[in-house]
Amino acid sequence: MATFQIEGGHPLKGDIQPQGAKNEALQILCAVLLTPEKVTISNIPDIRDVNKLIQILSNLGVKIQKIKKGEFTFQSDDLQLDYLESEQFKTDGAGLRGSIMIVGPLLARFGKGYIPRPGGDKIGRRRLDTHFQGFINLGANFRYNREERFYGVEAPKGLTGTYMLLDEASVTGTANIVMAAVLAKGKTTIYNAACEPYLQQLCKMLNSMGAKITGVGSNMLHIEGVKTLGGCKHRVLPDMIEIGSWIGLAAMTKSEITIKDVSWDDLGIIPNTFRKLGITLERRGDDIYIPAHKDGYTIESYIDGSFMTIADAPWPGFTPDLLSIMLVTATQAKGEVMIHQKMFESRLFFTDKLIDMGAKIILCDPHRATVIGHNFKSQLKATTMTSPDIRAGISLLIAALSAKGTSTIHNIEQIDRGYENIDDRLRAIGAKIVRID
Incomplete structure (x- = not known):
């Protein structure tokens, strides 16, 4: 079983090309x-x-x-x-x-x-x-x-x-x-x-x-x-799930990243859903540019003042594969959000690992979690964890890259199932990540 060791807390910078879907x-x-x-x-x-x-x-x-x-x-x-x-x-x-x-x-x-x-x-x-x-x-x-x-x-x-x-x-x-x-x-x-x-x-x-x-x-x-x-x-189109992962990574690590050749017209409501978390992203041709969020990002509320709920739905609704990314990204936002995973009853169970890192999350039931963002006032703490599935695995990797100290993630074969040479590509934009076989 292979392992990642990640020294977190460092901003990243550069261009990243999404893999095929x-x-x-x-x-x-x-x-x-x-x-x-x-x-x-x-x-x-x-x-x-x-x-x-x-x-x-x-x-x-x-x-x-x-x-x-x-x-x-x-x-x-x-x-x-x-x-x-x-x-x-x-x-x-x-x-x-x-x-x-x-x-x-x-x-x-x-x-x-x-x-x-x-x-x-x-x-x-x-x-x-x-x-x-x-x-x-x-x-x-x-x-x-x-x-x-x-x-x-x-x-x-x-x-x-x-x-x-x-x-x-x-x-x-x-x-x-x-x-x-x-x-x-x-x-x-x-x-x-x-x-x-x-x-x-x-x-x-x-x-x-x-x-x-x-x-x-x-x-x-x-x-x-x-x-x-x-x-x-x-x-094959570029992978929208990987594109969403890089958006969350950029915000969480206060990094300036350009995601190249994203096929904007096929992303549906994904960019606007990240904007609901307060994340700034710009369309530059067919690229997504995310500036360094040095002052953080603030979750929007509904018109009546109630706090935001982000839920999955069949297309053109928000894809369930990105809810784990939304959840981890919200842990450092300013404000609160309800993450409602309607389709799979075990997908939010990885939140216990984020709670161990210091995230403020209330797992209401197998399908819903309330996240109270830190607004970067309290950094996540490094820890040792195991990747349970592809999307939870990448979420834990994003958390580790933003955390203070050195984290260890076991069972990274789960991440490799869905992300191509992820450690090499992250190192190219400044991540301190080592693969141990």
């Missing part, structure tokens, strides 16, 4: 299974979760060639489907939640798809019903081996388009169903579909391969099934 890459990589033709994808982040999925695709028989850093070609013209029922796949698939999204493409193209119950962050219940109910709606037969925790869907006569109303606007569920529906017979309508930019990117990529998807960017997608899809070239 993890959540988009996991969808896009699964889509290469829909065609026997060559697909070229660029701006793929070099992170654990994405690399695990690339290895699964390779084991499945996808021909993969690296062109340069972050750019690969994929060709799925001779797949080894027996791998799906092997013990090796049960191990590989169980270690990555994103592996669930290979099922839709395989079901659409080959009439069958299997997956072990996937892993991922331990942030609460993350059910898969939306995925499989969507496949059932399209005509697939579903089975679940409870003893081996193994899911299977089969459609030997092919899939048939239909109307469906999703019980939740699941991003991965919508992506999986869309990838199944593009090769189904007839028309599919998906209502209450997720409409995140990364899902839009998937739809745009599929359309460039010959799919017929309309309503992209809305919560109602219409899909006219086609017989085959061709190859394409696609570039």
Whole structure:
């Protein structure tokens, strides 16, 4: 298990380039299974979760060639489907939640798809019903081996388009169903579909391969099934979660940072939500400039004077992956804020580590925490802690970089799952951080 040692309390300065979006890459990589033709994808982040999925695709028989850093070609013209029922796949698939999204493409193209119950962050219940109910709606037969925790869907006569109303606007569920529906017979309508930019990117990529998807960017997608899809070239968007992480880091450490090439138009309400914490950020072309907040930042209140609540919601609402960042950033703001994590009941449990560092946080229940900001009058104290998941891990790293003294963070493999070479990139802007393997 690897560890970070961080000497905190130092302001940072410079430019930082966001990596390609993890959540988009996991969808896009699964889509290469829909065609026997060559697909070229660029701006793929070099992170654990994405690399695990690339290895699964390779084991499945996808021909993969690296062109340069972050750019690969994929060709799925001779797949080894027996791998799906092997013990090796049960191990590989169980270690990555994103592996669930290979099922839709395989079901659409080959009439069958299997997956072990996937892993991922331990942030609460993350059910898969939306995925499989969507496949059932399209005509697939579903089975679940409870003893081996193994899911299977089969459609030997092919899939048939239909109307469906999703019980939740699941991003991965919508992506999986869309990838199944593009090769189904007839028309599919998906209502209450997720409409995140990364899902839009998937739809745009599929359309460039010959799919017929309309309503992209809305919560109602219409899909006219086609017989085959061709190859394409696609570039992954910058990671909005990493961009939000750097905004929080800049404010907490009173640092002057420019985040380069952020694709502003795809950030939605993220910049304005950080502004609600009093953080100044400027748009400079396609960059975000954050000045050093030497005088701190003050949380806004509502018009009636009541204190601010920041909650997650399906897009275009605020993404749940950034609530941990908002919480840690608020610990040094002036004022109070309620953080309401509606989707996952275990995601706020890392606050006990921030409380140990001296943060003023009241964990009201598994979904809500009230933060009373220090206004930099009391610096967080260095401590030793363990990263429980990707987003809590980066939040603890931000806290450590702002704290007085040397902090230790164990289990940083969790951070590596979502952030590419984070220690090297932070050192480039002046952070005092050491990786110990």
